[in-house]
Amino acid sequence: MKNWCQKDGQKPNEKYHYPQILLKNRKPDRILTLEEYRLDDGYAALEDTLKNLKPKEITQKIDEAGIRGRGGAGFPLGKKWLSIPDDAPFPRYFVVNCDEMEPGTFKDRVLLHTNPHNLIEAMIIAGYAISARKGFIFVRPSYETLSQILERELEIARQEGYLGENILGSGFSFDIVVHRSGGRYICGEATALLNAIQGKRPNPKQPPPYPTTRGMWDKPTVTNNVETIVWVPHVLRHGARWYKSLAATRTGEGTKLYCVSGKVNNPGCFELPMGTRLSEIIDVHAGGMIEGSEFKACIPGGASTRFLTRKYYDVEMDFDSFRMVGHRLGTAAIIVFDHKTCLVDATLNLMEFFARESCGWCTPCREGLPYICELLRKIENGDGKAEFVGILKEMSKFLWNSYCAFAPGAMSSLESLITYFEDEIFEHIWEKKCPFKV
Ligand SMILES: Cc1cc2nc3c(=O)[nH]c(=O)nc-3n(C[C@H](O)[C@H](O)[C@H](O)COP(=O)(O)O)c2cc1C
Ligand code: SF4
Secondary structure (H helix, E strand, C coil), X not given: CCCCCCCCCCCCCHHHCCCCCCCCCCCCCCCCXXXXXXXXXXXXXXXXXXXXXXXXXXXXXHHHHCCECCCCCCCEHHHHHHCCCCCCCCXXXXXXXXXXXXXXXXXHHHHHHHCHHHHHHHHHHHHHHCCCCEEEEEECHHHHHHHHHHHHHHHHHHHCCCCECCHHHCCCXXXXXXXXXXXXXXXXXXXXXXXXXXCCCCCCCCCCCCCCCCCHHHCCEEEEEHHHHCHHHHHHHHCHHHHHHCCCCCCCCCXXXXXXXXXXXXCEEEEEECCCEHHHHHHHHCCCECCCCCEEEEECCCCCXXXXXXXXXXCECCHHHHHHCXXXXXXXXXXXEECCCCHHHHHHHHHHHHHXXXXXXXXXXXXXXXXXXXXXXHHHCCCCCHHHHHHHHHHHHHHXXXXXXXXXXXXXXXXXXXXXXXXXXXXXXXXXXXXXXX
């Protein structure tokens, strides 16, 4: 079998050839059709589940597998489902988060452009497991083609009896709506997202109550990332042991979609065992650094994670291995910077993104981010002063006093810039210009 990330004409390297589950049968120019998915046992898990399993049994099986949320936080999927109390009211809702506005992250788009029916099957099973009758897929507006693909494939699934009333004669009814996001990064935060679907202003909402007890329209609501939920039919078909065995490390589980961008030869989205080393991802799968470039640092898990330096080039990329070295795996979207890249400028770029995307609800985030941008811009343009560094240090701590996880996430690159590249900031200040600009 050709590894999908292998370029045409390239010889397969057995050592780095891993099972493809989520991106299996990926086509260069089109999605996998319902027929093709069924030939590969698609919807078999749904048929079996509806016939033979009670909702609680599904949740137990999913919990046993230990699937961890791929939306960034790594929260266990089974535990989230189990947190709906047995006597929780109806109706209940199941929501899939396909907002994917974290810079550097494009795995959910690749996944759904490969096999949308995997998601549809997973959502129906999830709906059955939590006794929901309605599901939503929340899609960022720049993924309009994807929204249209999903709507078309949902209709095909409806005609085949997989969606709607009395699915496959089981008595269970469930349907799915595609909801286009208004197009702000904060809409991807799970509680802001639920406000957005209800037609409210998408401000985050601090728990308690948790959405699994009081979510949309005050009813129990579960939200999962696309890459998390698509595992459900695979795990039900092959079991928890198989799922765990796919990982490269004991602390990992399953495979992971790693997105790589920046100064590499072969940027892309690679399905690899969870826990694959960063060095292997960059040097082998992403084709190594482009000629004349040396690895300086990377942002390993999307814009809200810290700069990771050469010291951890060999780190195993799973949630716990990352935590142990003081980093966060986030979405595992790796942006690679080389020795010619100015990290003050890169951080300014990220801060401008966060300042623009803040929902404006709380003062430290709303006022603090533009101020940080102003200081970084001055430093980058050669107008910086030494005391700015102290202020930036203070600010990177102060923004933790914000209402939601957005502002602490925004501070990851700034804090790590100061921790690992303080000399580079001072070089700008003493030389009164950016040392990287020719
Ligand atoms: C500012 C912000 C943006 C987020 N954007 C996304 C997103 O686009 N997609 C996503 O799945 N999770 C996103 N999250 C994480 C969600 O809040 C939530 O943890 C996730 O959707 C839960 O799914 P999981 O348990 O399957 O990972 C974001 C979080 C924050 C703080
Ligand atoms: S931290 Fe930022 S995004 Fe979060 S509530 Fe406050 S202003 Fe909004």
